[in-house]
Amino acid sequence: MSFATPVQTVTHLERLESEAIHILREVAGQCANPALLFSGGKDSVCLLRLAEKAFRPGRFPFPLLHIDTGHNYDEVIAFRDYRSAELGVRLIVRSLEDSIAQGKVVLRHPLQSRNPFQSVTLLDAIQEFGFDACIGGARRDEEKARAKERIFSFRDEFGQWDPKNQRAELWDLYNARTHPGENIRAFPISNWTELDVWQYIQAEDLELPSIYFAHQRKIVRRNGSLVPVTHLTPAKVGETIEELSVRFRTVGDITCTAPVASVARTVAEIILETATTELTERGATRLDDQTSEAAMEQRKKEGYF
Amino acid sequence: MSDRFTSTRQLNAATSSAPLAKAADDGLGPMEKEAPPASHAMQPTARSPQPAPYEDTGLLRFLTCGSVDDGKSTLIGRLLFDSKAILADALQAIERSSKKRGLDTIDLSLLTDGLQAEREQGITIDVAYRYFSTGTRKYILADAPGHEQFTRNMVTAASTADLAIILIDARKGVLTQTRRHSALANLLGIRHLVVAVNKMDLVDWSQGRYEDIARDYLAFAAKVGIQEVRFVPISALHGDQIVERRAHLDWYQGPTLLEILESTRLEEELDDAPCRFPVQLVSRPRTAEHPDYRAYLGRVESGSIAVGDEIAVLPSGARSRVAALHLGGKFLAQARQGQSVALQLTDELDISRGDLIAKVMDAPRSVKELSATLAWLAEAPHLPGRSYVLRHGTREVRARIAAVHGRLDMESLDLRPATGLAMNDITGATLNLQSPLPVDAYEQVRATGSFILIDELTNATVAAGLIRGSAPSTGRARP
Numbered sequence: 001m002s003f004a005t006p007v008q009t010v011t012h013l014e015r016l017e018s019e020a021i022h023i024l025r026e027v028a029g030q031c032a033n034p035a036l037l038f039s040g041g042k043d044s045v046c047l048l049r050l051a052e053k054a055f056r057p058g059r060f061p062f063p064l065l066h067i068d069t070g071h072n073y074d075e076v077i078a079f080r081d082y083r084s085a086e087l088g089v090r091l092i093v094r095s096l097e098d099s100i101a102q103g104k105v106v107l108r109h110p111l112q113s114r115n116p117f118q119s120v121t122l123l124d125a126i127q128e129f130g131f132d133a134c135i136g137g138a139r140r141d142e143e144k145a146r147a148k149e150r151i152f153s154f155r156d157e158f159g160q161w162d163p164k165n166q167r168a169e170l171w172d173l174y175n176a177r178t179h180p181g182e183n184i185r186a187f188p189i190s191n192w193t194e195l196d197v198w199q200y201i202q203a204e205d206l207e208l209p210s211i212y213f214a215h216q217r218k219i220v221r222r223n224g225s226l227v228p229v230t231h232l233t234p235a236k237v238g239e240t241i242e243e244l245s246v247r248f249r250t251v252g253d254i255t256c257t258a259p260v261a262s263v264a265r266t267v268a269e270i271i272l273e274t275a276t277t278e279l280t281e282r283g284a285t286r287l288d289d290q291t292s293e294a295a296m297e298q299r300k301k302e303g304y305f
Numbered sequence: 306m307s308d309r310f311t312s313t314r315q316l317n318a319a320t321s322s323a324p325l326a327k328a329a330d331d332g333l334g335p336m337e338k339e340a341p342p343a344s345h346a347m348q349p350t351a352r353s354p355q356p357a358p359y360e361d362t363g364l365l366r367f368l369t370c371g372s373v374d375d376g377k378s379t380l381i382g383r384l385l386f387d388s389k390a391i392l393a394d395a396l397q398a399i400e401r402s403s404k405k406r407g408l409d410t411i412d413l414s415l416l417t418d419g420l421q422a423e424r425e426q427g428i429t430i431d432v433a434y435r436y437f438s439t440g441t442r443k444y445i446l447a448d449a450p451g452h453e454q455f456t457r458n459m460v461t462a463a464s465t466a467d468l469a470i471i472l473i474d475a476r477k478g479v480l481t482q483t484r485r486h487s488a489l490a491n492l493l494g495i496r497h498l499v500v501a502v503n504k505m506d507l508v509d510w511s512q513g514r515y516e517d518i519a520r521d522y523l524a525f526a527a528k529v530g531i532q533e534v535r536f537v538p539i540s541a542l543h544g545d546q547i548v549e550r551r552a553h554l555d556w557y558q559g560p561t562l563l564e565i566l567e568s569t570r571l572e573e574e575l576d577d578a579p580c581r582f583p584v585q586l587v588s589r590p591r592t593a594e595h596p597d598y599r600a601y602l603g604r605v606e607s608g609s610i611a612v613g614d615e616i617a618v619l620p621s622g623a624r625s626r627v628a629a630l631h632l633g634g635k636f637l638a639q640a641r642q643g644q645s646v647a648l649q650l651t652d653e654l655d656i657s658r659g660d661l662i663a664k665v666m667d668a669p670r671s672v673k674e675l676s677a678t679l680a681w682l683a684e685a686p687h688l689p690g691r692s693y694v695l696r697h698g699t700r701e702v703r704a705r706i707a708a709v710h711g712r713l714d715m716e717s718l719d720l721r722p723a724t725g726l727a728m729n730d731i732t733g734a735t736l737n738l739q740s741p742l743p744v745d746a747y748e749q750v751r752a753t754g755s756f757i758l759i760d761e762l763t764n765a766t767v768a769a770g771l772i773r774g775s776a777p778s779t780g781r782a783r784p
Binding site: 010026 | 361363364431432433434435436438442443445457460461464465571585586588589590592594595598602603604606632633634641642643644645647658682696699751752755756757759764765766769
């Protein structure tokens with residue numbers, strides 16, 4: 001442990017950190033059986049560090065939960081396992097493949113994006129373990145529906161979010177009360193932006209999966225996005241495969257996450273790019289959200305994160 | 306892209322100035338010669354006692370009050386656009402939607418109408434939060450819709466705001482709506498009110514018109530007890546006096562709207578506020594490394610606390626001293642308002658979640674009866690005699706509304722006799738508590754002067770409460 005000089009000014013990052021820690025402690029104080037959603041992605045990496053800091057030198061009082069679509073990048077899954085083993089915390093993985101095998105998810109096409117179907121597996125996991133709260137790394141700046149979601153977001157017994165009937169949330173007085181079967185989704189970094197996340201990664205010197213940094217990758221250009229050429233997302237007839245220096249701004253299901261052209265190899269370089277980018281995080285990188293103005297709202301109503 | 310937004314992206318350079326400076330420290334050579342942005346608006350006015358890698362003057366939360374007609378959406382769009390918080394693809398999406406609706410220009414209100422349900426009905430149903438940064442200060446903007454469930458939304462948005470921008474249409478002057486917004490902002494204890502007189506372009510940039518409006522507003526402000534207010538003439542459409550100065554308003558010598566935001570003193574800088582530390586959790590790891598470790602986890606909600614301070618635990622009244630303060634393995638000599646920490650005491654006391662730690666010298670009083678202003682948020686009205694769970698800080702007690710006094714009439718801002726409590730009502734009330742609660746007047750300490758009421762059957766948050774001081778306020782707008 002090191003001694004710091006007395007705090008003079010509270011920086012914006014310290015304010016955001018304090019708020020997130022306050023929220024994590026409220027979840028632990030109000031909920032009997034919470035879980036922290038950890039995918040190995042950058043937002044949940046921040047969430048994990050915040051949970052560590054909130055309860056140190058004790059352990060944080062909840063397991064990690066990951067809903068694995070089976071279509072994730074190997075680097076991210078390896079990082080997920082490495083990071084949770086390093087912390088010595090319990091990691092629960094529930095797989096979308098199982099939901100497909102059980103017939104609860106039916107894909108129209110084998111290479112279809114599995115992202116929206118995570119809700120089914122998530123709701124099953126919530127029921128299996130009796131979680132009354134799931135802590136997620138969603139941010140309000142990501143998407144229009146999220147801009148209006150509460151920090152403590154209530155889901156009914158069907159896991160549904162009702163945007164027209166949200167609980168009033170005033171001051172920092174969060175209401176996490178639920179009846180059996182109902183669920184709270186808590187979002188400690190609601191008020192963070194993509195830039196805040198990168199600044200926090202820098203301040204805390206956090207490790208990330210390698211695909212967040214610039215690397216050479218085979219891609220094709222499709223509808224204004226760079227689509228990685230993988231076994232799940234092969235090049236279509238007539239498309240030209242290029243090899244580019246790219247990085248991922250957001251990491252999810254392979255079928256719906258696109259990289260951006262970049263030569264940023266360090267967090268500092270990524271911060272520079274983030275501060276000067278012309279495209280939003282989801283707009284540049286999510287192949288699924290562009291389809292409809294209300295795509296996210298619809299998925300959230302169905303129980304999505 | 307709309308023409309009206311092509312004039313300047315001056316803030317863009319400023320947005321990236323913070324990370325640029327930081328990157329220079331990291332040895333990224335090419336960026337080192339990047340000159341600081343020339344904009345006067347970007348000169349940080351807050352003091353920084355120690356040299357930092359880059360100046361970070363913290364986080365300001367504010368809300369905008371006004372209807373679409375006042376140019377609220379345009380102002381928000383202007384702030385977000387000039388600070389580069391609206392990125393190209395988001396703007397394109399709005400442009401697409403605008404075209405789909407047969408509009409010639411970009412309708413920036415589409416940016417704030419987030420939900421499908423809202424678009425279907427053409428209304429805004431909830432507070433939306435927006436983010437932008439100038440490179441020195443980060444902003445969280447709560448955008449409360451002006452029509453539907455107005456009181457409920459505005460009270461929610463105002464509860465976490467440090468500053469409110471009240472928009473006035475220069476052609477219309479001070480309206481009922483202006484008075485209503487101002488009264489609620491004042492009621493919710495927002496310390497910094499900024500009246501932005503918008504659409505100055507439509508009154509020929511008239512200084513006389515601006516001064517008339519300011520005079521009218523000040524007369525009203527004095528009547529309802531608003532103590533501090535600042536005025537700025539603007540044109541959100543043309544961008545005058547928001548980020549940039551223009552010749553049109555050369556008679557105005559005061560700060561631009563952004564300069565006001567940049568230089569507003571933050572809550573945590575008010576050092577003389579009493580210390581309030583609600584205990585969220587008790588940490589007892591009981592590990593080999595920390596067999597007897599015990600700490601209280603929480604956030605300093607008001608004032609500051611330092612190692613060695615003599616403290617009282619409420620409501621029990623037990624006393625001790627602060628032995629250590631730390632966060633994430635880092636020890637602190639002092640923690641200030643807004644900081645989450647772990648706090649250790651010199652004595653082993655019986656403390657649990659819900660207790661409040663304060664300094665002995667300015668500990669709050671504990672009460673079993675509360676006098677409060679209630680904002681009723683639930684669709685179902687209050688049923689007399691019904692008991693609720695009252696959450697105050699981290700503590701919950703059972704409470705009953707013993708009496709409802711006057712109701713604030715939102716049209717006249719007069720007190721009217723209250724017959725009950727229904728949605729969007731703001732009333733005075735007396736509450737009986739099952740057990741003692743250490744409270745402050747909301748005016749003095751927001752965190753320990755506020756509470757919510759929860760219906761135990763539905764678990765819904767049905768009301769927000771602001772605790773009144775022992776000396777009843779006489780202001781008209783304070784029922």
